Every structure is written in structure tokens, then in C-alpha cells.
Amino acid sequence: MIAYPTGSEHRIALRSGVGATAGVVQERELAFKRLFIEGPILIVVEQGSKSLRWPGGACEIRAGEAIALAGGQSVDVTNRTGEQGSYRARWVAWDGALIAAHANAHAQQAVIRHALPITGAPADFIAAFGQAAEAMEGERVPLDIARHRAAELLLWIGLHGGRFEQSRDLTxxxxxxxxxxxxxxxxxxxxxxxxxxxxxxxxxxxxxxxxxxxxxxxxxxxxxxxxxxxxxxxxxxxxxxxxxxxxxxxxxxxxxxxxxxxxxxxxxxxxxxxxxxxxxxx
Structure with a gap:
């Protein structure tokens, strides 16, 4: 289980220049058709599982696994409860400037067009996710350190096979x-x-x-x-x-x-x- 600041599960936190984060809790299975993904996002499932389907692909993310989703697309999502009777997950999203900086510095990495499942993630990856979420929760973490933590998470995604696009031709x-x-x-x-x-x-x-x-x-x-x-x-x-x-x-x-x-x-x-x-x- 990832440790977050007290009360973080019941609000959406947004920190300018860093990103946003929130927790999701459900006590029953729910399916969401054509759910629009505004911008690049990383979701870590803590309890239960998440099934996703997009044009040309599909996957299932179980507890302890993560998925990086590109922005500007619609996906079908089903959140299922686990043995504990709940579905629990947390997501983080980045400030656009951090996405652009990472894309410029790592242009050789493959671009995540739709989704990049991250299975078998090491403990250090989960720890980095928790630290980035904490940095987005408030101003206890200095801004430069908060931006560094958010950028570190992008590096972890890169190590698992992809990066988010800096820009794209939008409809x-x-x-x-x-x-x-x-x-x-x-x-x-x-x-x-x-x-x-x-x-x-x-x-x-x-x-x-x-x-x-x-x-x-x-x-x-x-x-x-x-x-x-x-x-x-x-x-x-x-x-x-x-x-x-x-x-x-x-x-x-x-x-x-x-x-x-x-x-x-x-x-x-x-x-x-x-x-x-x-x-x-x-």
C-alpha cells in the first residue's frame, strides 16, 4: 500500500507547475464507456483490478500494477473490486512543461500512443509514485523538489518502455x-x-x-x-x-x-x- 498524506483520498489536489493527483475508491464493479483522458496520466491500482480497451488494444491491470495513458483519447474502463471488497487506485498527472522537458531530453524513447501497462514494477517505482503524489498534495515539499519528484516518475515510465508525447495534432x-x-x-x-x-x-x-x-x-x-x-x-x-x-x-x-x-x-x-x-x- 502506498502511503499518502492524511485525507488525500477525498480530494483532487492540484499544484501549479507540478501536477495533480487523487485517489479513487469504489465498493462495486462499474464500467465507463468512452471515458475521455484529458492529458497524460499514470494510474496505480491498489485493490481490485482495472480493465481498459482502446482502438487496437486492451489490457487488465491488477493490484500493485500501473498503466500510463496518453492524453487526448477515449477508452473503455471497468473497475472491479478485489478480495477486500473494494476497488482502490490513485492517479497522477503532470504539468505540461514537465512533459515537454522530458520529451525534449528523451526524444529517442518510444512514444506512448495509447497505453503502456507497467507490470512487475519494482518497489522503487511505487515509492517514486508515492513521493510524486505527496509533492502534488500541497506546499510542504519545496517547489523545486516537487518538480524533481514528478520528473523522476517520468524517468521511471521511460525505463519501462515509453514516454508521453510533447505535442500532437489535435482534432x-x-x-x-x-x-x-x-x-x-x-x-x-x-x-x-x-x-x-x-x-x-x-x-x-x-x-x-x-x-x-x-x-x-x-x-x-x-x-x-x-x-x-x-x-x-x-x-x-x-x-x-x-x-x-x-x-x-x-x-x-x-x-x-x-x-x-x-x-x-x-x-x-x-x-x-x-x-x-x-x-x-x-
Whole structure:
């Protein structure tokens, strides 16, 4: 088990210039179709297992193993509980400048196009992961040391066979997804988005249609994916999460969430609901 700062499992920590980290806890098996991966991310599974599928590939990651995922793609994910009855994992993501610096310094390494499973990881790799996560949790670790720890984790990934891409030609849909992901609660009208990309509304709609999507579809998916992240990794109440992703009522949010993932928001929080019920037993 990786040691993290107290309370780190119930919030998403973001440190400027370093990266972000959070824990995930589930008490039941859940499957997520077409889950968008915003940027490069490393996930370590602690309990249970994680199955992933992407165009042209698939893998299963068990407890004690990790997977490095490239950003700008959608994957199918299933999290399964282990013998302890829970699925537990933690992820870290890096500041873009650290990804770019590593890519420049290690251009000879193979680029991770979709995913790089890391099995049989040595104890030093797991320790480096824990130290990087701790460095992203707050400012107890000096900034230069925190950046060094985050960069060290990229070196470990390189030793296991790959590096993240410094930059890539992104589709309009991915560019739009990243833009609205920075403020999912904002009212992103077609006029506002078209202005941001310096195109007409008609051109925006046509280009998105050519990529098989639309502004409304991207908005809903970005909001629901962020809501899922908040449900998995924080203790925020559902009403607050609904507001955070742009919905005024929990019922409207719950309907959209169920349409997107196939289950209610409360299903993600089953472990917390069960804990409350047990505490009320005589």
C-alpha cells in the first residue's frame, strides 16, 4: 500500500507547475464507456483490478500494477473490486512543461500512443509514485523538489518502455473538449465557442460534424466526466457537484449522468452510503 498524506483520498489536489493527483475508491464493479483522458496520466491500482480497451488494444491491470495513458483519447474502463471488497487506485498527472522537458531530453524513447501497462514494477517505482503524489498534495515539499519528484516518475515510465508525447495534432473536438474542460459550468454557446476558434458558427458545426460529434455532445460529456471524477475522488455532496458542472437541480444532473454512464451518481458513492448505514446500526 502506498502511503499518502492524511485525507488525500477525498480530494483532487492540484499544484501549479507540478501536477495533480487523487485517489479513487469504489465498493462495486462499474464500467465507463468512452471515458475521455484529458492529458497524460499514470494510474496505480491498489485493490481490485482495472480493465481498459482502446482502438487496437486492451489490457487488465491488477493490484500493485500501473498503466500510463496518453492524453487526448477515449477508452473503455471497468473497475472491479478485489478480495477486500473494494476497488482502490490513485492517479497522477503532470504539468505540461514537465512533459515537454522530458520529451525534449528523451526524444529517442518510444512514444506512448495509447497505453503502456507497467507490470512487475519494482518497489522503487511505487515509492517514486508515492513521493510524486505527496509533492502534488500541497506546499510542504519545496517547489523545486516537487518538480524533481514528478520528473523522476517520468524517468521511471521511460525505463519501462515509453514516454508521453510533447505535442500532437489535435482534432477540433479534442481542442474544444480541453477548452470547455477548463470551465465546465460556463454557458458555452455556439457563438462563444466559434469566436474562441475564430470561425463562424456554421463552420464550427460543420467541422465538428465531420469529426462525428457536436458542441452539445462535447459539453455534456465534459461535464459528466468531470462530475464522475468529483464523485470518485472527493467528498463533495451531489448537489454541489451538480452546480459545479453547470446544472441547477440534482434531478437534472442525475438524469444526464445516468444517460451518459448507465447508472445513477449514487452508484459511484456506494462505499460512503454503506459506511453511513453501518454507523446507524445498533
Amino acid at each position: 477540433l473536438a479534442v481542442k474544444l473538449r480541453r477548452m470547455v474542460g477548463g470551465d465546465v459550468a460556463r454557458e458555452w454557446s455556439a457563438g462563444v465557442v466559434a469566436s474562441e476558434f475564430a470561425v463562424s458558427e456554421a463552420t464550427l458545426r460543420r467541422k465538428l460534424a465531420d469529426e462525428g460529434t457536436s458542441l452539445s455532445a462535447i459539453l455534456v460529456d465534459a461535464r459528466m466526466t468531470f462530475a464522475l471524477q468529483l464523485l470518485q475522488s472527493t467528498a463533495q455532496p451531489v448537489t454541489q457537484i451538480a452546480l459545479a458542472v453547470g446544472y441547477q437541480t440534482p434531478s437534472q444532473f442525475a438524469m444526464r449522468f445516468r444517460d451518459r454512464f448507465g447508472f445513477a451518481p449514487t452508484a459511484v458513492r456506494g462505499h460512503r452510503r454503506q459506511t453511513v448505514l453501518e454507523s446507524l446500526r445498533p
